[in-house]
Amino acid sequence: MRTDEKQYIFGIRPVMEAIQAGKTIDRLLVSKSLKGDLVTELLAAAREADVPVQRVPVERIDRVTRKNHQGVLATLSAVEYYKLEQLVPTFFENGENPFIVVLDGVTDVRNFGAIARTCECAGVSAIVIPERGSVSVNADAVKTSAGALNYLPVCRESNLVNAVKYLRDSGFLIVGTSDHNARDYTLPSYTGPVAIVMGGEDAGMSPAIVKHCDERVVIPEYGNIKSLNVSVAAGIMIYEVVRQRRNDNQDVI
Numbered sequence: 001m002r003t004d005e006k007q008y009i010f011g012i013r014p015v016m017e018a019i020q021a022g023k024t025i026d027r028l029l030v031s032k033s034l035k036g037d038l039v040t041e042l043l044a045a046a047r048e049a050d051v052p053v054q055r056v057p058v059e060r061i062d063r064v065t066r067k068n069h070q071g072v073l074a075t076l077s078a079v080e081y082y083k084l085e086q087l088v089p090t091f092f093e094n095g096e097n098p099f100i101v102v103l104d105g106v107t108d109v110r111n112f113g114a115i116a117r118t119c120e121c122a123g124v125s126a127i128v129i130p131e132r133g134s135v136s137v138n139a140d141a142v143k144t145s146a147g148a149l150n151y152l153p154v155c156r157e158s159n160l161v162n163a164v165k166y167l168r169d170s171g172f173l174i175v176g177t178s179d180h181n182a183r184d185y186t187l188p189s190y191t192g193p194v195a196i197v198m199g200g201e202d203a204g205m206s207p208a209i210v211k212h213c214d215e216r217v218v219i220p221e222y223g224n225i226k227s228l229n230v231s232v233a234a235g236i237m238i239y240e241v242v243r244q245r246r247n248d249n250q251d252v253i
Helices: 012-020 037-048 058-062 084-093 109-122 139-144 160-169 230-247
Strands: 008-010 025-031 053-056 072-076 099-104 126-130 154-157 173-177 194-199 215-218
Touching (some): 012 025, 084 160, 099 230, 109 230, 126 160, 154 160, 160 194, 173 230, 194 230
Parallel strands (some): 099 126, 173 215
């Protein structure tokens, strides 16, 4: 497997030093068979820094690098991650009308990059992704986004349900895309603070997220296959927000 090793740090001590130095790490792979005080210390440091950890067979790490990884491999993020609690108050303090896109289980890097590109072009305030079950924001994602991820804040949240609840409690209208008990996507008003939730490529929105949506909407489909790609659906939803806000004589954010 050919990889760009600049995206990785391997070895127990180098990874621990990277965490302590505040490097933005996308995820940490640790061999299931690895034990000992140093590993315990590493895992504790990862938890403290909110770094997602996966215990995996050592063969998975071997597929990335054959160098002396000692059963530990960290994937560096290509962007700095934010927390919603950092950004949302700032949006309101700056007098903005925030517009956030939440991705619930989008795993394809090309879809993610395309969505990020549309978000940046449309003036979206931030993208929210979960720590687990989501695409990695790596160099491929930045490339696919045509560089949009260099400008668009990405919030990585350990609990996406809590993140959506926080947005709702902060005054955002939560709009989820769904085929069930949903109304036409053009009917709700998106002129206030809004968070659009897009489900994953296969399963759509998780039931736990659906429960916290103020609106469930559907994009009409008239063909035979009735299966819009998530990045296309996201583009339609994003620009409906833009359309309504332009008609309301306001900026997107």
